[in-house]
Amino acid sequence: MPELPDLEIIAAVLAPRVVGRTIRGAEALHPAFLQSTEPPLAELGGRGITGVGRRGKYLLFHLSDGLHLAVHLMRAGWIWHGASRYDATKSTVFRMELDDGNDIRVIEPGFPKLSRGWLLDSLDKEPLAGLGVEPLSDGFTLERFVGLVAGKRRQIKKVLVDQRLIAGIGNAYADEILFAARLSPFRYAHTLDEGELARLWRAIPEVLRWAIDEIRSRVGEGLYQEEERSFLRVHGRAGKPCPECGTPIGEVLLCGQRTDFCPRCQHVDEFPGRTRRS
Ligand SMILES: [Zn+2]
Incomplete structure (x- = not known):
């Protein structure tokens, strides 16, 4: 997608x-x-x-x-x-x-x-009207992000892919963002402290801009038919070694979608039970 x-x-x-x-x-x-x-x-x-x-x-x-x-x-x-x-x-x-x-x-x-x-006849109409903040825009401030995320009793990955909160992040890049921020996808948003929220906020535009550069360097001026994702670090790499620590990348289904993560870098072991339940 x-x-x-x-x-x-x-x-x-x-x-x-x-x-x-x-x-x-x-x-x-x-x-x-x-x-x-x-x-x-x-x-x-x-x-x-x-x-x-x-x-x-x-x-x-x-x-x-x-x-x-x-x-x-x-x-x-x-x-x-x-x-x-x-x-x-x-x-x-x-x-x-x-x-x-x-x-x-x-x-x-x-x-x-x-x-x-x-x-x-207007960009303020559905399906665009209900979309959340653009993560590459100036409006995506730490304050705004914290306002959207803090206190939510939902798993953080589900918050990241909620298009009404932040627009444009899907299953693959949510995994990459959480890996970059060293956060478990199974953490509940309301449990994230100030430092973790700031780390996650910084990782979002960093990962998206990195991906844009990586894709551009691979497809040039072409309109590609297959998503170019060979550079991703955790998503789609289940069982392969984590690029940071070598631990095999883990995979579970979360809401019917594949969630990939490094159990060690993202401290998933600290939340036993959550990884298999969703
Ligand atoms: Zn790792």
Whole structure:
């Protein structure tokens, strides 16, 4: 599932290719793709693309006259940019034809197709309205972070991936952030002391910026189809040695999602019972 670093790269790679172009038309090839009803998709025709950005895990196309297209790629979607003359395939869920002979397409192989789009006349509307603070923004201060997290009787990993609190962190980067902060994913947020909260707050933008740099150095100017995560230190590395201490990386299911951690660096042993229970 693309997370904040992936979407930052997609937006940065796509922007120079499509900003300034005019949309000739758009078509949702999968009936569930478009989640908004007003304005209609036909409104895209004739609009210029003024910017490509991101909010949380949504890719945003900013269009002339105050319209925005928000796209959520969910688990398996990706963005394709190429010549309109290539036929859409069964994997194409949405396409926008541009005036330079190219298309922007949302591709999602297999079923069910979960990628979704919203055509919005304001960024203050759902699904964007309820999103939390952007972790790479100036607004992500220690004070704000502590206000969001402190006292919550929920496991800290669940707090980190709650899009209404902090927007853009998913399962993989939550694991990386907690490893960088040397905190167990199973700790309850309300048990974190001042120093631990500050360490976690610092780790969030550090890990996300590190990931953006790592992905960029690997994909260059390409729009990649597979998430580039070979550089991750704990997530997806269950059983392999911790890059810091050599202890085998542990893995448990937390809310049906894989959680990977170093038992030693993240002091998971101090919380027996919690690791298997969720
Ligand atoms: Zn370790």
